[in-house]
Amino acid sequence: MRILKSLLLLGTVLVIGFVAWMTYFVITPLQFPTKTVEFEIRAGSNLRVISQQLVEQGILEEPWSFILLVRAMKMAGGIKAGNYLLESGQTPYELFTTLSNGNVTQDSITFIEGWTFAQMRQALNNHESVRHLTMAYTDMEIMQNIGATESSPEGLFFPDTYFFSRGMSDQDILKRAYIAMQGRLQAAWEQRAPGLPYATPYEALIMASIVEKETGKASERATIAGVFLNRMRIGMRLQTDPTVIYGMGEAFDGNLRKRDLLKDTPFNTYTRAGLPPTPIAMPGLAAITAALHPEQTDAFYFVGKGDGSHQFSRTLSEHNRAVVRYQLKGGNAR
Incomplete structure (x- = not known):
């Protein structure tokens, strides 16, 4: 009897202790690493996975108390997938109600292939759902804040549609786009065709940006990349107008003159050999793929036909004839 009473007493103490701890846990405000935290729950995630995510993002100190809270409420399957903007100071109970009510706050912004970094910044500045943190920052201050080591931001952000919680900072969105480009570029670099004259993935990115700006017809990307690489291999200058236009900056008025x-x-590839010092725009994955898997072509020249496509030529005499034919229609020789 004495042992039974001791066990009952111990059980009672444990229950009281558990209830006291859970009560304390449920009503104690959580302190996040930042004032607000964007939190994404992917479809199909179970309670254990979600709780571990909360720990990894610094929202919870450990997962088990939250798991016990949700299971005690018999709502383990009630948490809904989506993107959430969580505010520091919420209690675990308020956190649970936010995630179970599906109070998602999501917006999006699209960065277009061929945009410059200045155009990206303008799009972010114009977006009403973005928290404008970087408007007074220089380009290099932004680069430092997102952990980038390159000397120029141009071309380093992956063009895509990015979904985010309202109130997310422009700096955080840029960091996501930067990380996305680093991942896509490295993966493409590892699968590159043999024998390419690039020393680094960054050089391939520069070429991809030129291909992006030169291509009006998607099916010609790899051919245009092949033409430029043919020129590089023999020491011929790239002679591409988009690099000249980029180097002119605000002085370009829409007309490129002799x-x-x-x-x-x-950036003048008519006066200087090799690649320009940085990308000239933000290339998409198709342009990156073309730069790293160029078409095997014997062409060294191309001229625009005026409809977005090009006439490719092997020799200068062939090219000159194509120029005569198509420039009368408004084409552009390269």
């Missing part, structure tokens, strides 16, 4: 082609800048 004097512009003769004026030397770091």
Whole structure:
């Protein structure tokens, strides 16, 4: 009897202790690493996975108390998938009600292939659902804040549609786009065709940005990449207008003149050999793929036909004939 009473007493103490701990846990405000935290629950995630995510993002210190809370409420299957904007100071109970009520706050922004970094920043500045943290920052301050080590932001962000919780900062969105580009570029680099004249993935990114700006017809990307690589291999200058236009900056008025082609800048590929020092725009995955898997072509020249497509030529004499034929229709020779 004495042992039974001791066991009952111990059980009672444990139950009281458990209830006291759970009560304390349920009503104690949580302190997040930042004022707000974006939290995504993917479809099909179970309670244990969700609780571990909460720990990894610094929302919870350990997962088991939250798991016990949800199971005690018999709502283990009640948490809904989606993107949430969680605020520091919520109690675990308020956190649970947010996740179970499905109070998702999601918006999106699209970065377009061929955009410059300045255009990306403008799109972020114009978006009403974005928290504008970087408006007064220089490009290099943004780069430092997102952990980028490159000397220029141009071309380093992956063009895509990004979904985010309202109130997410422009800096966080840029960091996501930067990480996305790093992952896509590295994966493509590891699968590149043999014998390419690039020393680094960054050089391939520069070429991809040129291909992106030169291509009006998707099916020609790999051919245009092949033409430029043919030129690089024999030491011929790339002679591509989009790099000249980029180097002109705000001085470009929509018309590219002969004097512009003769004026030397770091981006003038008519006056300087090799690749320009940085990308000239944000290339999409198709342009990156073309730069790393160029078409095997004997062409060294191309001229625009005026409909977005090009006429490719092997020799300068062939090219000159194509120029005569298509420039009369408004095409552009390369």
